[in-house]
Amino acid sequence: MTMSNTSDTTGKSVMMTVLDTTCLPPAERTAAWAETTALALVTTRFRFPDPAHFGARIRAVTLGPVQLSAMSYAQLVSYRSARLIRASDPELYQVAVITSGRQGIEQARHNTVLEPGEMVLYDSSRPFEASAGGPGRCGSLVVQFPRSLLPLPDHVVAPLCGTALGATEGVGYVFRQTLLGLAQAGSDLSGPDRQRLGTIVVDLAAAVIARYADRTSALPPESRTAALFQQITAFISRHLDDPGLAPASVAAAHSISARYLHRVFQAHGTTVSGFIRQERIARCRRDLADPLLRTTPVGAIGARWGFPRASDFTRAFRTATGTTPTEYRSLWAQAGPSV
Numbered sequence: 243m244t245m246s247n248t249s250d251t252t253g254k255s256v257m258m259t260v261l262d263t264t265c266l267p268p269a270e271r272t273a274a275w276a277e278t279t280a281l282a283l284v285t286t287r288f289r290f291p292d293p294a295h296f297g298a299r300i301r302a303v304t305l306g307p308v309q310l311s312a313m314s315y316a317q318l319v320s321y322r323s324a325r326l327i328r329a330s331d332p333e334l335y336q337v338a339v340i341t342s343g344r345q346g347i348e349q350a351r352h353n354t355v356l357e358p359g360e361m362v363l364y365d366s367s368r369p370f371e372a373s374a375g376g377p378g379r380c381g382s383l384v385v386q387f388p389r390s391l392l393p394l395p396d397h398v399v400a401p402l403c404g405t406a407l408g409a410t411e412g413v414g415y416v417f418r419q420t421l422l423g424l425a426q427a428g429s430d431l432s433g434p435d436r437q438r439l440g441t442i443v444v445d446l447a448a449a450v451i452a453r454y455a456d457r458t459s460a461l462p463p464e465s466r467t468a469a470l471f472q473q474i475t476a477f478i479s480r481h482l483d484d485p486g487l488a489p490a491s492v493a494a495a496h497s498i499s500a501r502y503l504h505r506v507f508q509a510h511g512t513t514v515s516g517f518i519r520q521e522r523i524a525r526c527r528r529d530l531a532d533p534l535l536r537t538t539p540v541g542a543i544g545a546r547w548g549f550p551r552a553s554d555f556t557r558a559f560r561t562a563t564g565t566t567p568t569e570y571r572s573l574w575a576q577a578g579p580s581v
Contacts (some may be wrong), residue, residue: 260300260311271296275315282311283384284334284366285326289319297379305424306440307387312425314342314381321371334366335399336386337447339409339418343380347372349404361407361418363451365389368403383421391444393462398455407454413469414453416476417446445469470496471506475517482522485550489514522547523562526555530567531574540567 261278263271272290275298279286282302290296298315338347339361346355347362349370356362364370367389374380392399408414424439449469452461461469474496481487492514493503507514525547529535535543544555544567559567 258302260302262299263297264299268294268296271298275318279320282309283336283386284322284332285330286320286322287326288321291317291319301425303424304436304440305443306437307391308440308443309386310421310424310443311384311386312341312381313384314379315374316379317375319371319373322366322369324369327367327369331367333389334386335389335392335447336364336366336384337407337417337421337450338362338364339383339421341381341383343374343378344376345372345374345380345382347404350400352404354404354406356406359409359418361409361414361450363399363402363405363407365399365403368400370404383425385421385443385447387440387444387447392451393448393465394452394455394460398460399451402451402455405454407450412453413446413449413473416473417443417450419476420446420472442468442472446472449473467506467509470498471510474503474506478518479521482518482525482548483546485548487518487548518548519558519562522549523559526559526567527563527570530571533575536571536575540571543567 260282261274263274266274272288272293275296276286276288278300282300296316296318298313300311300313302309302311338356340356340358342358344355344357346353347364347370348354349364349368354362364372366386389396409418420443424443445465445468448461448465474492477495478487478492484491489500489503493500496503503514507517512520526543526549529538529543529546530540541552541555544550544552544559549555549558556566559565559570563570565573
């Protein structure tokens with residue numbers, strides 16, 4: 243079993259490798275997997291179709307009261323019985339994003355088969371059986387948090403346990419992409435970042451569950467606002483290249499009034515136009531500093547990120563950075579990453 247610390251020398255978080263069976267003799271790998279998942283996730287029992295060739299890896303990061311685990315594993319069947327629940331129940335909700343392989347789960351009389359990119363909700367307080375099959379390793383991202391943190395009553399959540407949650411559009415897409423991004427963020431997450439992100443993850447999970455249960459109105463106002471803000475900012479990030487991106491078009495895309503849109507952003511200490519401008523300038527700075535784009539005209543970089551007129555791009559860039567795009571590129575070429 244391979245263990246590593248959850249922070250680097252700068253005090254920032256990295257995903258901790260909880261288990262890597264390549265470091266173990268084959269005969270010890272299935273037992274190590276069962277032991278580690280009981281500690282990192284919940285206690286389950288396993289069946290292994292090919293124990294002699296079993297392999298697995300788990301990495302994890304804590305986000306305040308939330309834990310995110312990135313896992314890969316060979317074929318297996320796991321089950322959590324009523325007896326195991328009576329013996330030990332941490333009372334967690336878990337949402338899994340399937341990253342590879344064809345996987346299935348049965349809980350609360352639902353039997354769901356999942357393909358890569360799909361999400362499923364399950365509950366440590368209810369029996370379940372899960373399977374992972376197909377050629378090669380399977381993989382998933384599992385986020386878990388105390389049931390008490392979800393601002394929804396059990397009678398709203400229970401019918402969705404063992405069912406697939408929409409992850410291709412709307413807040414479901416934002417939630418899935420947030421988890422994927424967190425798994426890749428690595429050393430860019432400080433302790434305060436992780437605490438805040440844990441709150442965001444729970445708010446997004448609540449929004450997905452409420453939306454899928456058609457009970458969005460059951461969420462507290464602050465949870466609805468936080469989830470909507472994440473959904474809108476993700477939309478903006480995907481459409482920065484559109485010169486027509488503006489508060490009116492953003493509000494229309496989310497079926498809300500421009501007035502309400504502005505209130506959502508004010509609650510997060512910013513404005514819609516300011517956020518759009520900030521994100522565009524950040525993309526332009528990145529491209530201007532990229533040596534591979536050194537021959538790309540400055541105006542083309544501005545146009546790529548929603549500034550079709552060179553004069554508008556120069557004015558906005560100078561206001562944000564104190565220098566022109568051309569000067570910024572030149573300074574970066576001379577001084578490197580210290581700029």
